Amino acid sequence: MKLFGTSGIRGLINDKLTPELAVKAGLTFSTFLGNEGMVAVGMDARLGNFMLKYSLTAGLLAGGMNVLDLGYSSTPAVLHVVKKLKLKGAVAVTGSHTPPEIHGLLFFKKDTSELFQSEEEVFEKIFFEESFKREKWDGIGKYSESSSEKIYVENLLSRFNREFKGYKVVVDAGHSPSSNALCKILESVGCKVYMLNTDLDGRFPSRPPNPLPEYLDMLKKKVTNADADFGIALDGDGDRATFVDERGNVVLPDYMGALFSKYELIDKKGGVIVCPINTSNVIYYVLENYGGRYVHTRIGPPAMAEALVKTENAIYAFEETGKYIWPENVYYGDPGFAALRLLEILSRDGSLSSIIDEFPKYYIKKLAIPCPDEKKKAVLEKIQKMLYKKEDVELVLVDGVKVVFPNRDWILLRPSGTEPVFRCFVESSSEKKLEELVKKALKIVEEAMKGC
Structure with missing residues (x-):
């Protein structure tokens, strides 16, 4: 059984995400962290978040963790509190970018990174086996309230x-x-x-x-x-x-990511840029012209953070969703930091449009094809078998199946980790060729779904 998707635990409120699950997740995180220390909890404005937050908090306290309730708080602000106060970790109660009815729990460690995949597996083992620890009456955690803004x-x-x-x-x-x-x-x-x-x-x-x-x-x-x-x-x-x-x-986030990558490489005289497998080819232009290397990861902040932590001289990470991560800040997207960094760049090199105009133009399309969660694995396996027969392309299996053509155009097909859909990402340097590749991608997924 899986709890975690691409980033955290997400689902429809009072369906997948219930008060009972939140209590159990709090107990699990307490055990994962050793049943001692303090964690911060913050939330966005979704209507079910008070219910989830207090249920989660009950589980954390029962497991012996002290809880610092930050109330309404952006996720990066929660992480700045973790870093400043040297807390044991944090939980953001948020559905992030998803529709209002989708809620979520994001779990962070003391270094401000989300749980890595191997740590998610440990969490899930504790959760499903119910091997978490409940403290005795005098070991229950303490609850306090504060704000992250200052x-x-x-x-x-x-x-x-x-x-x-x-x-x-x-x-x-x-x-x-x-x-x-x-x-x-x-x-x-x-x-x-x-x-x-x-x-x-x-x-x-x-x-x-x-x-x-x-x-x-x-x-x-x-x-x-x-x-x-x-x-x-x-x-x-x-x-x-x-x-x-x-x-x-x-400005598409891939291009903002490329802009920030350019100036990190210039200012730090090289380094490694971390980005997911669905990143635009514009990153190759930056690397080839400003002297850097890259590491491609699975999609999602946990994989990016893990690569930042474990890769020597990793200086920056970004993804096409609009997350920009500087390891000297926190291991998560932080628009405040990004805005200030952009002001630094503009103050020395002119307007945003003039900087972006330097980069070559690529055409990108993203599609979501409805696919029940229980069919995703079979569909992915079928796609892999279908594409192994192609001799004129490179297959990259970091996350889903990425088909790279000789001219660097590409198609990425992968099951969503947060919604019941199969995602298709397509990029080409030609607008006409893009439409051809979109038709090809849709045909591949539709064919693979037959009989699954």
Whole structure:
């Protein structure tokens, strides 16, 4: 049995994610951490989160862990508290970018990374065998409350100890808990800040929690009307960020990841960039022109964090969802850090659009094909058998099946770790060729699903 998906435990509230599961997960995490020490717990605004948080907290306390309840908090802010106070770990109660009815539990260790795959397996063994430990009456953990905002703001301002007067930034907070902290951070460094969608609302009325380009018309319009230098849109728990340039154009996260990679390689005189298997080929341009290496991982922050921790001279990681990770900060996406780093870059090299214009153009399409969870394994195995017959392509099996053609165009087919769908990622340097590859990808998955 599996609890964990691509990142944490997620599911429909009061269906997969129930109070009973949350209590048991709290007991399990307590045992995983040795039944002593303190963990932080924070949450986004989803409607079922109070129920989940207090159930989880009951399990943590019963297992002997002290709990610092941070209330509403972005996930990166929770991790800054873990790092500053040297806590044993943390749990973010959040569905992140998923629809409002999907809730989740993300588990973090003292170094701020999510559980690695091998650690998830240990967690699941404790959970399903119910081999967790309950403390006696005098060993039950202590509960206290605090806020993450002060520590988060101070940590970032101490790292970027300079001003960016004259810059204008639009922030679409996306009804996440990030609004106040991010506004304070940007205003403290001298920016004029315009805020959108600042109210905490677990129904996400203004736009969906995922900051995809098609949902950002309000942000794009505000950036151009305000003559801003850039805009930034967050997801439901404030760990993903999608940027908009000064012209009002969305910069795809692969290209922002490439931009940050370029300047990390320049400033640190080389190093290793970590990115998942579905990353755009634009990263090859950066590596070839600015002198770096890369490590490809499975999709998801746990795999990226593990590679950052274990790879010598790994300096930066990103993924196409809008997570940008600097190991000297926390091992997770942090839009506040990303915004300040971008201001540093713009202050020395001009506008966001002019920097992005350097990169070659690639055409990318992402599709989701409905596929029941119980059929995913069989469909994936069938796809692998079908594609092994192809002699003119390279197959990469890091996560799902990636088909790489001689000209570097590629198709990636993999089962989603969070939803009942099979995901197809397709990239080409030609818009016409992209559509051909999309048809090919759909045909492969549809053929594989027959009889499964």
